[in-house]
Amino acid sequence: MIDNFSLGLTHGLMLLTAWLLLRRPDLDREGGEAPKGFAARLRPGRKRDDG
Template sequence: MVDNFSIGLTHVLMAIALWRLLYRDDLDREVSPRMLWQQRKDAKAKEDAPGDA
């Protein structure tokens, strides 16, 4: 009984991980890590920039 539970639990957890990986938006785009880093840096700079308050 415990063996079946542990095998079933690990398979369910792997299925959940696979499901989450397959439905990520960034899997549809070919973006280099450098470009992704630059986009995040630009977005943060825009966020930190003083606005018209």
């Protein structure tokens, strides 16, 4: 039988993840603006510079 702690823990972590993802400022940005930070380094078609 699944205990309530494991159910509460997993659902709590999913809720925390969804809340953090929905608070991201880049969700409100249109496609024409340049990404900043981590997203800028992961743009497709851009060559990765290894230093």
